[in-house]
Amino acid sequence: MDFEIPGELALFVDGVRQFRERELMPLEPDFLRAGRFTSEQRSTLENRARQQGFWALDVPADHGGQGLGTLGTCLVAEELYKHPAMFEFGGSPEPVLYEGTPEQKERYLYPIIKEEKRCCYAFTEPSGGSDVAAMRTTAVREGDNWVINGTKTFISHAERADFVILFATTDRTLGARGVTCFLVDTGTPGFTLSRPIPTMGDDWEPYELTFDHCVVPDANRLGPTGGGWALANDQLTHGRLKIAAYQLGIAQRCVEIAVDWARNRVTWGRPIASRQAIQWMLADSVTELEAARWLVYHAAWLADEGHPIKTEAFKAKLYATEMAQRVTDRCLQILGGMGYSKELPIQSFYRQVRVWRIGHGTAEIHRWMIARDLLGISARH
Structure with a gap:
């Protein structure tokens, strides 16, 4: 192509x-x-x-x-x-x-x-993220309202949000088909930001959200009752591809820093760029980065052409996030102590990329979904 x-x-x-x-x-x-x-x-x-x-x-x-x-x-x-x-x-x-x-x-x-409001997206729970059937946050219909109870965790941007896009189960017996989406305004009685969750990544401190008899009108139900998983599925696909694109920028910047360092850092009278170990680390890094870039660009092109990209987004995010982990590690190693210092961004990137192998579905779940698409019904028994 x-x-x-x-x-x-x-x-x-x-x-x-x-x-x-x-x-x-x-x-x-x-x-x-x-x-x-x-x-x-x-x-x-x-x-x-x-x-x-x-x-x-x-x-x-x-x-x-x-x-x-x-x-x-x-x-x-x-x-x-x-x-x-x-x-x-x-x-x-x-x-x-x-x-x-x-x-x-x-x-x-x-x-x-118009940038008059901000929102956050609340799906993950303390009991798990990708296992929709295990969702414990409930929404019970009472007349024209829904009463929501439960806890969400690792929710990004909650501290700046004017409302939350919340997923809750309205019928546990139906598993994923019993999940419904709601729009919950910040300040609604019963909804609180319980606590921030410190993480190893720079500038990412997600929150735990608590819903204790939080009453939301049916007018704030987004989509049909029981239609939340279909909405979440599209949302997650969109997010996975963007996450994959993030890794391209991270890895590219780290490689550029490592190449410049290798050309200028001299040991035993020669730049370390002349050492085969350094050359191979950089060669592997740019090759993997280019492969990830094509997975991302191809999936994005398919989306723009109107094609479904669920599996393509799984592939792009799986490969790109693991690629970025390897590349940041290699580049940090090339720079040695300077790579570990806060004078350069590689250490920040190194810590940041680790979360992307977890968020929006773990790498293990991505492999499972890719295999299911490849093998069909036989992969489900």
């Missing part, structure tokens, strides 16, 4: 590169020392991005966005994640919000696009 990034898209991504170099890179030394951006720094960067036209990139034009498409979204994510802050442009709603009623879109979808 011949493949070429369209010229206009390449120019747009170059503009994103310039934004990263101009706005993000000067802040990198402070970020590496502190391990995070302040909320004020993030807000300032988001405002500057919007002023420069970087907002609502993947939102269809008929919803007021720029209609960049899946490939374009992945290319932008790849470019931005060459900085360790995990910075993203605003105005991009979670895909499930497009399935809302006209009234729900007015209350939740369009305010996200």
